[in-house]
Amino acid sequence: MVIKINKRGVWRVIEAVIAVLILAGALLLILSKQPPIEEKGQYQNLIPILEEIAKNKNMRDKIVNGDLTIKEEIINILKKEIPNADLDYGVNICGISDNAIDKACRGTRVAPLEIKGNVYSVERVISSSLTQSSFMPRVVKIYVWER
Numbered sequence: 001m002v003i004k005i006n007k008r009g010v011w012r013v014i015e016a017v018i019a020v021l022i023l024a025g026a027l028l029l030i031l032s033k034q035p036p037i038e039e040k041g042q043y044q045n046l047i048p049i050l051e052e053i054a055k056n057k058n059m060r061d062k063i064v065n066g067d068l069t070i071k072e073e074i075i076n077i078l079k080k081e082i083p084n085a086d087l088d089y090g091v092n093i094c095g096i097s098d099n100a101i102d103k104a105c106r107g108t109r110v111a112p113l114e115i116k117g118n119v120y121s122v123e124r125v126i127s128s129s130l131t132q133s134s135f136m137p138r139v140v141k142i143y144v145w146e147r
Helices: 007-033 043-055 057-065 070-081
Strands: 087-097 119-126 138-146
Touching: 043 057, 043 070, 043 119, 043 138, 057 070, 057 119, 057 138, 070 087, 070 138
Parallel strands: none
Antiparallel strands: 087 138, 119 138
């Protein structure tokens, strides 16, 4: 038994497959040459500010001792270091007990409910200096959001 194959039909299928492969290759080539889209956020600006706070002995002592004026000082530093009228700032300081953040700090709202832009957040553990006798580390959380 001899089966006849339509040679023109086979060639059309092969041509279509080659055309699809060429188009897919061209599309991949074009997409691979585009630069990656980077998020233009404030996250990278917040990390050095936390480092500055951690190195400053007076600020560290105020944080560990629970001085409430330190939040305003940190917000003033944020406003000075990241001067942008479209940004708003928030700071939350929580204690650490038994390897967990204090229950009082959980669920504390720093930013308003309705934010139109992105929210950037960083945190760092701040502990006492060597001269203090008690060890009471605290977590400093900084929030920056677009109005």
